[in-house]
Amino acid sequence: MTAIPSIGRPKTAHDYAMRQxxxxxxxxxxxxxxxxxxxxxxxxxxxxxxxxxxxxxSEVYAFPPSWIPTTLTFENFLLVVQNKNLLRAFLNxxxxxSGTTFVALIVGVLGGYGFARYHFPGRNMxxxxxxxxxxxxxxxxxxxxxxxxxxxxxMNTYQGLILVYLMVTFPVAIWLLKGFFDKIPVEIEEAAVxxxxxxxxxxxYVILPMSRPAMxxxxxxxxxxxxxxxxxxxxxxxxxxxxxxxxxxxFFIDENGIRWGELMAASVVMSLPAIIVFSFAQKLxxxxxxxxxxxx
Amino acid sequence: MVSTRRTASRRSxxxxxxxxxxxxxxxxxxxxxxxxxxxxIYPIIQTIYFSFSxxxxxxxxxxxxxxxxxxxxxxNPETGPLVQRTLVWIAxxxxxxxxxxxxxxxxxxxxxxxxxxxxxxxxxxxxxxxVVGANxxxxxxxxDAGVLNQTLRSWGLESxxxxxxxxxxxxxxxVIVAYSWGGFAFVMLLILARLxxxxxxxxxxxxxxxxNWWQIFxxxxxxxxxxxxxxxxxxxxxSGMNSFDxxxxxxxxxxxxxxxxxxxxxxxxxxxxxxxxxxxxxxxxMFAAVIVVFSIYGGVNSRIARRQGEPA
Numbered sequence: 001m002t003a004i005p006s007i008g009r010p011k012t013a014h015d016y017a018m019r020q021x022x023x024x025x026x027x028x029x030x031x032x033x034x035x036x037x038x039x040x041x042x043x044x045x046x047x048x049x050x051x052x053x054x055x056x057x058s059e060v061y062a063f064p065p066s067w068i069p070t071t072l073t074f075e076n077f078l079l080v081v082q083n084k085n086l087l088r089a090f091l092n093x094x095x096x097x098s099g100t101t102f103v104a105l106i107v108g109v110l111g112g113y114g115f116a117r118y119h120f121p122g123r124n125m126x127x128x129x130x131x132x133x134x135x136x137x138x139x140x141x142x143x144x145x146x147x148x149x150x151x152x153x154x155m156n157t158y159q160g161l162i163l164v165y166l167m168v169t170f171p172v173a174i175w176l177l178k179g180f181f182d183k184i185p186v187e188i189e190e191a192a193v194x195x196x197x198x199x200x201x202x203x204x205y206v207i208l209p210m211s212r213p214a215m216x217x218x219x220x221x222x223x224x225x226x227x228x229x230x231x232x233x234x235x236x237x238x239x240x241x242x243x244x245x246x247x248x249x250x251f252f253i254d255e256n257g258i259r260w261g262e263l264m265a266a267s268v269v270m271s272l273p274a275i276i277v278f279s280f281a282q283k284l285x286x287x288x289x290x291x292x293x294x295x296x
Numbered sequence: 297m298v299s300t301r302r303t304a305s306r307r308s309x310x311x312x313x314x315x316x317x318x319x320x321x322x323x324x325x326x327x328x329x330x331x332x333x334x335x336x337i338y339p340i341i342q343t344i345y346f347s348f349s350x351x352x353x354x355x356x357x358x359x360x361x362x363x364x365x366x367x368x369x370x371x372n373p374e375t376g377p378l379v380q381r382t383l384v385w386i387a388x389x390x391x392x393x394x395x396x397x398x399x400x401x402x403x404x405x406x407x408x409x410x411x412x413x414x415x416x417x418x419x420x421x422x423x424x425x426x427v428v429g430a431n432x433x434x435x436x437x438x439x440d441a442g443v444l445n446q447t448l449r450s451w452g453l454e455s456x457x458x459x460x461x462x463x464x465x466x467x468x469x470x471v472i473v474a475y476s477w478g479g480f481a482f483v484m485l486l487i488l489a490r491l492x493x494x495x496x497x498x499x500x501x502x503x504x505x506x507x508n509w510w511q512i513f514x515x516x517x518x519x520x521x522x523x524x525x526x527x528x529x530x531x532x533x534x535s536g537m538n539s540f541d542x543x544x545x546x547x548x549x550x551x552x553x554x555x556x557x558x559x560x561x562x563x564x565x566x567x568x569x570x571x572x573x574x575x576x577x578x579x580x581x582m583f584a585a586v587i588v589v590f591s592i593y594g595g596v597n598s599r600i601a602r603r604q605g606e607p608a
Contacts, residue, residue, distance in 0.1 A: 027406065027408070028408055030403075031403055031406045031408045031411065032408070032410075034399065034403045035403050035404065035411060035414045036414075038396075038400050038403065038404075038414070038418050039414050039417045039418060041477070042417055042418045042419075042420055042421050042477070042481070043417050043420060045421070045432050045433065045436055045477065046420060046421070046424070046432070048432070048435075048436060048443050049428075049432045049435070052435065060441070061440075061441040063441075063446055063449070063450070064446060064447070064449075064450040065443045065446045065447065065450075106327070107327040107328055107331060110324045110325070110326075110327055110328070111324065111325045111327060111328035113324055114321050114322075114323075114324030114325040114328075115325060117321075118317060118318070118320065118321030118324070119321075120317075120318050120321040120322065121318075123321075126325060126328070126329065126332070129332050129336065130328060130332065132336070133331075133332060133335060133336050135531075135534060135586075135590075136336065136586075137534065137537065137538035137559075137582060137583070137586055138538060138540075139538040139540055139558075139559040139562050139563065139579070139582065140339075140343065140538065140562070140579040140582050140583050140586075141335070141339040141343070141579070142562070142563065142566065142567075142575075142579075143342075143343060143346060143562075143566050143572055143575050143576045143579055144338070144339035144340075144342035144343050144346070144576075145339060146566070146567075146572075147342060147346075147356060147572075148334075148338070148339075148342070150356065151356075163334075164335075166331060166335070167331070167335040170328065170331055174328060199320060227425065228425035228426060228427070230426060230427055230540070230541045230544075230545075231540050231541065231544075231563075234544070234563075235563070235567060246425065246427045249427050249428065249431060250427050250430075250431070250544070250545045252431070260435050260438075260441075263431060263435070264431075264432075264435065267427075267428040267431055267432065270425055270427070270428055271423075271424040271425060271428050274423050274424055274425055275420065275423050275424065277423075278419070278422070278423035279416070279423070
């Protein structure tokens, strides 16, 4: 706060108004100034990536660097689409992420409902185990997972990857859906039961239609987690056949070195689904992520 | 919940109903239980078993070797520096993320027009895949053609243009910045969510009483953020401990092991040196460390709760 010098005379209403105005202006300046710094820090790298993706190869390495491409070209994106290995990886990621999402939703709905509506021995311990699975360091389990997948002959298979990716997604699915089911009034279900609904019918005809927003959030979240996953993909795939996009981009290099323009174009393509989902579900996701950690 | 006990005369029926409900509950959570068993309990047992074994590939034949793997870690001259690097990594990235997250949350909590779209832009790095973020930064800090060095050169700061990832003395700093860039928005969102739940009239009252901005922050805002700050801290410490993606893609643990932290070490020991027993022993130690961190957090948390007179 800036103080207005007032020498020898009592402060008038005008002084207070002035002081308040200067305070407001200062606050605006501070907020916009710092805000702009944060915006630049966050977006400049992204803008640079997009700019690189839209440049012709000769301009990619130009000195001094140009933030806006002099000749705009979609050549790099065309190369990405024509790259068979990348398309393969894209398809792999799509299959694995969809499979993971589907199974996570089933486990999440059943488990979430069970935990929300029933009190049974071991309930709290199980709920905490689910949470702990979420916070569990993934690096710690790569050795046993490797052994298990090998013994099940599921190395380098979609099923194997879906199984290990579930470790990342199902805890969130259960916690988010449990939280949602907790808020559905029981009276609706009681009415349905009196009308002769059995449990599967209750879930299918009553609970699921009401939970659409939560289901969508869980689906998007687990899809993105699976879409971005890197560590498990690295350990449990080899060769090009089942390699997901994250691995393809991490080892995007050929005999001529890294073609940065093409890599940036592929990165833009890989980021789009994640950015779209996050912009839709931002608030829900933060709640889901923090809820588990903040309270039991 | 559907009440099953109404009158004493229906007790026997209610007991069977109760058993039925319980069976139903277990049936519902069965998939989750199976997954927990498969993905938590079994791996933990397997890892502990492996940590006391010598595991031979490709048949995965195990021979019991007692504490050999642990003794080897203890006697390895590389272990000291590894722990040190991991601590530097955790301290650096957690401090940077918390500082950026807290300041950004305070800035974007201000009720000033136009901050909403700024906030959306600031969240973007958190939303993009870690692989993309790591590649982006790898390209930015590239020695010759990277935009950072190019810009520095065009400003005449030739001596500031460094080999950011290739030089052991700058590599750790560079990956910490890249990692924090991608992660601070999560801390910001956690804190923002709490800030927006705080009643505004307390601040107003304090302002009327003559408190300045700093006093309000220090004596009102900060104490009410302590809970969420503790949560963010614990989550970031654990995720820093086992972070993998950014480091693996940007440096692969190099140069000269300068960014080889604990998580990278487990992967390399297991899957490039094919010493699964050694990797398992490392994993057991990390697992123990994670439990210690959570226990400390749990202890502190419940003490705070007790002091504030809430049930722990």
